[in-house]
Amino acid sequence: MAQYYVNQNQQTGGEHEVHVEGCKFMPFEKNLLDLGGHKDCASALQEAKNTYDNVNGCNTCCPDCHTS
Template identity: 80%
Template structure:
């Protein structure tokens, strides 16, 4: 089970990006919302949608959940 976080600062396109712990593009800790532990990124994105309408997986650490 991996730990996931969502960036509370939205990207220029409005996305709030979901990251897996250890990602080299992890935002500053003060900008992270802890989503909890999940077996895959799709469950983490579902959890992030409870807070933000527009979420996307990080292309680097969550490629299976990244929508271009």
């Protein structure tokens, strides 16, 4: 299982971006909320939606979950 995080800071479009550990676009550690280990980005996004209404996968590390 991979470790996922969500950026607590909104992107310019208002969404909170989900990243997998090791992503080259990982936000500063102080801005991350640990989502735990997940088998895929879809599961991590569901977890992030427990905290934030508007979430999206990072285009680089979670392209299967990137919608905008």
